Amino acid sequence: MLKRSMTVLAVAGCAALAAAPSGAAPPTGGCPPAFDALTFAEAIELAHETGAPGTDEELLAILVSLDKNQDEVLCFQDLPDTPGIPPFFFNVIDNTASVPS
Secondary structure: OHHHHHHHHHHHHHHHHHHOOOOOOOOOOOOOOOOEEEEHHHHHHHHHHOOOOOOHHHHHHHHHHHOOOOOOEEEEEEOOOOOOOOOOOEEEEEOOOOOOO
């Protein structure tokens, strides 16, 4: 299960990397409307509440790898209830995009 969680988060991280302009410092922005901004502590708490496997240290390592602007904030979107997808799977992106308020 942890391997699958890491795969989902890795795919989300790759998408965030592809969206960032090369050579430029990633901007700090907000989250798109369908996402909620969570700090690392809030994300780890959510992971435990939804039954995600792994220790705090393992979960933190995943989160750090996705946080390209190193502000310890990521954007989370809950996935619809779908058979075969555990409740601890989320769409996760960094908050690097400039989002109008």
